[in-house]
Amino acid sequence: MTETAWTPDQPIISIRDVHKSFGALEVLKGVTFDVMKGEVICIIGPSGSGKSTLIRCINALNDIQAGSITVEGLEVHAPKLDKLALRKKVGMVFQQYNLFPHKTALENVMMAPLKVLKEPKADVEARARALIRKVRLDGKEDSYPGELSGGQQQRVAIARSLAMRPDVMLFDEVTAALDPETVKEVLVTIKELAAEGMTCILVTHEMGFAREIADHIYFTDRGVIVEHGPPKTFFTEARDPRTREFLSQIL
Amino acid sequence: MRPARPIPGVTAPRQGDLPVLLPFRASAPDRADGLRFSRWLADLPAAVPVVLGALAAAWPAVAYAQGGYGMTQALEALWRWLPFLVTSGFALNILISFFTMVIGTAAGVILGLWQISVHKPVRNTAWFVTQLFRNSPWLVLLFIVMLAFPFEIRIGDQVIPVPDWMKAVIGLSLPIMANISEIVRGAVQSVPSGQWEAAESLAFSRAQTLWQIILPQCFKRMIPPWMNWYAILTMATPLVSLLGVEEIVTLSRQAMEAENNMPELLVPFYGFCLIIFFAYCYPIARLTMRLERKFAVKQ
DSSP, X not given: OOBOOOOTTSOSEEEEEEEEEETTEEEEEEEEEEEOTTOEEEEEOXXXXXXXXXXXXXXXXXXXXXXXXXXXXXXTTOTTOOHHHHHHHEEEEOTTOOOOTTSOHHHHHHHHHHXXXXXXXXXXXXXXXXXXXXXXXXXXXXXXXXXXOHHHHHHHHXXXXXXXXXXXXXXXXXXXXXXXXXXXXXXXXXXXXXXXTOEEEEEOSOHHHHHHHOSEEEEEETTEEEEEEOHHHHTTOOOSHHHHHHHHHHO | OOOOOOOXXXXXXXXXXXXXXXXXXXXXXXXXXOOHHXXXXXXXOTTHHHHHHHHHHHHHXXXXXXXXXXXXXHHHHHHHHHHHIIIIIIHHHHHHHHHHHHHHHHHHHHHHHHHTOSSHHHHHHHHHXXXXXXXXXXXXXXXXXXXXXXXXXXXXXXXXXXXXXXXXXXXXXXXXXXXXXXXXXXXXXXXXXXXXXXXXXTXXXXXXXXXIIIHHHHXXXXXXXXXXXXXXXXXXXXXXXXXXXXXXXXXXXXXXXXXXXXXXXXXXXXXXXXHHHHHHHHHHHHHHHHHHHHHHHXX
């Protein structure tokens, strides 16, 4: 039994004492936290602190050595994980967009519902067009990724993820590779998504943005969560010297 | 820096290697491109066949001017035989290269996909077969197939004769298969791993990812090296003359015998062979390099 009954009053994501190593290098050394439905979580911390690895573990792109992660009661690292069920629940957006370069923006958005979920084409297309409008890319439906700016590609990538109707969205440093002038358009899209009640976990270096949209901020360093709290207190009342040092360098 | 996540079959064989202790690979720079032959050929000026032709034609005049049999007679002999050499000889070379390419490509694509299989025994076997046929002398492979293959196949009462040129096709298909296999493997591995991860996060299965996302991106990249191998193969088809297949070099030899083996004939006849191969492969090489440049810009 890998799936236990889940009700919305329980954490949608539950991470318990997760350990993850790459060979001899231990990247996560016992991470524990819960995410409630509709919450927006930002994970911040210096590079190499394991933030990206952590969210990649949530949708099983990375395996873990010990601990457990459940998404809506589904045990993510169970040996007989139903990967399709997990990936329908969890959408992910990457730093490098990773759009499929041989497909147009519209086709990128349509592909997974069409080929994986085998939904009817008319429905999928209507939904995809609506999503492209939602990320404010009307008129770019037939453009190839190579013809779009980084910010536009990243918004297509968000729409592509949303087309699977996930319950949780993971954002892995999605603005880190963008030109400064296009960062904002992507952040606006994420903000709208959060306002609609989507559960979001973001790994980010945009402190102003984290402060603005996060319900809760986690600070990781060397594979552990050093400190966490709501943004109001987190940025002003950090207690741990490591957090303070990081914040003083960044803010 | 996050260590790259291996994609089973595609990057897995390297797992565990320490970066500093990787064995020296003499062939590594070659693999990135694999178009050395076409690049060299395409870079030749188009005047080369004209110069070659002039040299071949002038040879009897220069070398044997003192004899009774001179340039005029040698060229007349070539002219008499030329239609036969082209329609019976060179046409068979093209036919062999065509069938070899069809069989070699079909088998090579399958072998190449096995090379990136998630199942280690399949992957290792495919790798071994690829390396075996890629690094064996073509002529040895040809001799083995020629001598080991029956000259006729019996199915019930039906007797299907296997002509020599058909056996040559099978022999030449082996190294072509192995090289196409490497092209397929290399092209799949050249796709950034982010593509696999994005597909995986969208719930695509491995097979769906490979066929719908990775291979369509590889297709264009595979065309130039594939054409490169076609040109190399076509140039190699005269090898089968050593096995008695009546292609252009065999027929040229027979034609010279019919002309009393005059030594003045050697250079015009073989020179003509060189020119016709060049004339056939040169445009292919030029096109290969043009496609290579075109696809390189797009990527």
